[in-house]
Each structure stands twice: as structure tokens, then as C-alpha cells.
Amino acid sequence: MADTLKITLNRGLSGQTKNRRACVRGLGLKRRQHQVVVADTPENRGMINKVADMISVERA
Structure with missing residues (x-):
């Protein structure tokens, strides 16, 4: 089974650009x-890196 990540959205989406939303x-x-809970894939990691200031990530 692949590794998984638990992601929590800490900040709201208002005032953010379309790409970040x-x-x-x-x-x-x-x-x-x-x-x-999402799979730890390169695609998900890229999205996580783009909005890193809005979310918190931990291993699930």
C-alpha cells in the first residue's frame, strides 16, 4: 500500500487566485x-507545494 498524507485546510479560499483555488x-x-487523506504521489506533492502556506500536512 502506498503512503498516505492527511491534509487540513487552515485558511479560507477568499482572496486567492484561480490556480491556488x-x-x-x-x-x-x-x-x-x-x-x-490522499496518496503521496508526485502530482499531489506538487499541488501541496503550491498551497503550502494554506494547509498543514502529516503522515496518515
């Missing part, structure tokens, strides 16, 4: 304090 939505996050 798309990355957050692509990770499956919908609102503040929402948590999702």
Missing part, C-alpha cells in the same frame, strides 16, 4: 478545517 479543490478540500 484549483489546487485546493484538486486535493479534495472544500472548506476551512476540512481534512482529507
Whole structure:
């Protein structure tokens, strides 16, 4: 089984650019304090790096 990451959205999406909103939505996050578990893949890591200041990440 692949490694997984638990991601929490700490900041809201208002005032963010379309690209940053798309990355957050692509990770499956919908609102503040929402948590999702995603696979640790290069695609997900790229989206995480683009919005690193808005989320917190830990191993699941």
C-alpha cells in the first residue's frame, strides 16, 4: 500500500487566485478545517507545494 498524507485546510479560499483555488479543490478540500487523506504521489506533492502556506500536512 502506498503512503498516505492527511491534509487540513487552515485558511479560507477568499482572496486567492484561480490556480491556488484549483489546487485546493484538486486535493479534495472544500472548506476551512476540512481534512482529507490522499496518496503521496508526485502530482499531489506538487499541488501541496503550491498551497503550502494554506494547509498543514502529516503522515496518515
